[in-house]
Amino acid sequence: MPHTLTAAVRHEAEIRKSRFLALAAPIDAPEAAQAFLEASRDPQATHNCWAWRFGAHYRFHDDGEPGGTAGRPILQAIDSQGYDRVAVLVIRWFGGIKLGTGGLARAYGGTAAECLRVAERVELREECRVLCDCPYADMDRVQARLLAAGARIEQAEFDGRGVRWRLAVARADAAALRALYTDLTRGQGRFEAVTEPGSGSAPAD
Known part of the structure; x- marks a missing residue:
């Protein structure tokens, strides 16, 4: 049975001098995901990468990172932990050290996954x-x-x-x-x- 979040949650990590901040929130419609992302993104950050799932509907975005290294790993973090009706934004402030494609995928996916792991969840009922x-x-x-x-x-x-x-x-x-x-x-x-x-x-x- 899928789960969703009981409330918004955040998790921060520093990976090779880059700062990563994951923000996750429950959503009650696809439009709510976009509203959350617009309200939470930091225009001063290097990248604002995100993903959300609402039933069969989903979206993800790399925001300038190499394709497949940010948005998709965030979505995989949502799906692998059995979440639905959830949006996750991972904000990166570049610290001067390049991580490579594998490192980026691990950083974005891992920060999102840890954010969701520490969150309180509730079972979704049909x-x-x-x-x-x-x-x-x-x-x-x-x-x-x-x-x-x-x-x-x-x-x-x-x-x-x-x-x-x-x-x-x-x-x-x-x-x-x-x-x-x-x-x-x-x-x-x-x-x-x-x-x-x-x-x-x-x-x-």
Whole structure:
């Protein structure tokens, strides 16, 4: 089962007089990866190399380092440790000693890998989305039970009859939550899966 980070993390290393700083963060969408990278890069540094993975989507970038010596090793560090929905930026300040292609790959990949090793992680669960509605009289009781069972409310809409929720639930728990919801609403509530478009793969830079 893949994991993601619980919070942003950093790790710094000095390798043959070059300073390397790895910054890693969890992401909830590919666009979040780009926002993190733009906010975290140092324009005064020699290189800002990065990689991210979000499910089947991924990108990596060498930022002027020889091809395959920076971005790809960072992505391999993410994948080899079983991470998903993670972005990693490794910033380098050149110290005057060239590392060679093998040395660069070890430096970028190793700094990223150590950053991810020291981080706190959490298991990613496969989720699905559900629409359900509930009369006001049952709302507080039903909401408390659903949250206790692991559902997450992403959206709530109110009208004259009650509330309509959009829930994120673990796919493995969906059937049990449907039974719980039917019981709590005495068969009167609606519990309907939302059909979402699938995701495709994205090529690397």
